[in-house]
Amino acid sequence: MVIITFLDDANKRRALGYLSGRFAFKSWSNGEMMVSEDVLSxxxxxxxxxxxxxxATYEHLIPAVRDPAAPAV
Structure with a gap:
């Protein structure tokens, strides 16, 4: 898996439209998208x-399941 970014919003929208239903991907609000390497071509x-x-780093691959600042018990 690799992380890609887009030069503008138009290309990101086109990519989202193309990838949806064809390939697995993950997109974040900061503009990054995680896709498999074969998607690039x-x-x-x-x-x-x-x-x-x-x-993609470990943090990209594993979703955050809890707040790192857990309350004192």
Whole structure:
């Protein structure tokens, strides 16, 4: 899995429309999107421009399930 970002909102919307129903992906409000490496060639083939930020980290792969600042008991 890799993290990609888009140069503008139009490309991000096009990518979301293309990926939905075809590939698994995760998108965050900060503009990052996590996709598998084979998706990159499909996005390029559709003329969607993007930047590859690098491989997904553990924090990207595992969702946050609790608040790190747990209350005192």
């Amino acid at each position: 499909h996005l390029t083939g559709e003329g969607i421009t993007f930047n590859v930020e690098g491989p």
